[in-house]
Amino acid sequence: MIWLILGVLLWSGAHLFKRFAPDARAKLGEKGKGLIALILVGSIVLMVIGYRAMDFIPVYNPPYFLLHLNNLLMLFALYFTSPGPSKGALFYKMRHPMLTGFKIWAAAHLLVNGDLASLILFGGLLAWAVIEVITINKSEPDWQPNEKGSIAKDAMFFVASIVLLGVIGYIHGLIGPSPFPG
Structure with missing residues (x-):
């Protein structure tokens, strides 16, 4: 269950990061797009693994x-x-x-x-x-x-x-x- 919850939280956090922490996101510059994309892919992997693993x-x-x-x-x-x-x-x-x-x-x-x-x-x-x-x-x-x-x-x-x-x-x-x- 923890993987599924972590995946949903990572997905949400990655998408909301630019709205809730605009200065921190701006400091990342263009490299930040790749980092956010990587986090989103990771969140999807966690959601799939977590969903399939749950009883x-x-x-x-x-x-x-x-x-x-x-x-x-x-x-x-x-x-x-x-x-x-x-x-x-x-x-x-x-x-x-x-x-x-x-x-x-x-x-x-x-x-x-x-x-x-x-x-x-x-x-x-x-x-x-x-x-x-x-x-x-x-x-x-x-x-x-x-x-x-x-x-x-x-x-x-x-x-x-x-x-x-x-x-x-x-x-x-x-x-x-x-x-x-x-």
Whole structure:
């Protein structure tokens, strides 16, 4: 459990470092980007090892039908993490589409995973994303939206999200539980 918690904390700390300690981050200069990237890769490794190593400790038993809701939410999570919202016409005024997609991803996984490891992983990452949005909004209050794009861009990235959902779902089924009911 300690590896999983440490991974989530490292992920959160590395992302929030520039907001909570801007002077310390600035002192690192360009080399700091590589260091932060290395810490992020390490945090992902720790999260994967920690998640896979934890015993299954049930906390709640999600109903089966939530699998369908999870898949729908994952489609939107993928779309929001794509360039679509900032280049399209539907969501161009959204300030944090990528973090919104990340929050949807984490929440969707909490709907279908009721074990302690999943609560630590997805709950911890969801908490980080919420804190990240609040912190960015406070540190950069004068944000302006992108210019409005086209519906064609929205459609293109949405179709790409559907294809990506299929690919990710297939790979997910190879290395873990299949997200598609069979």
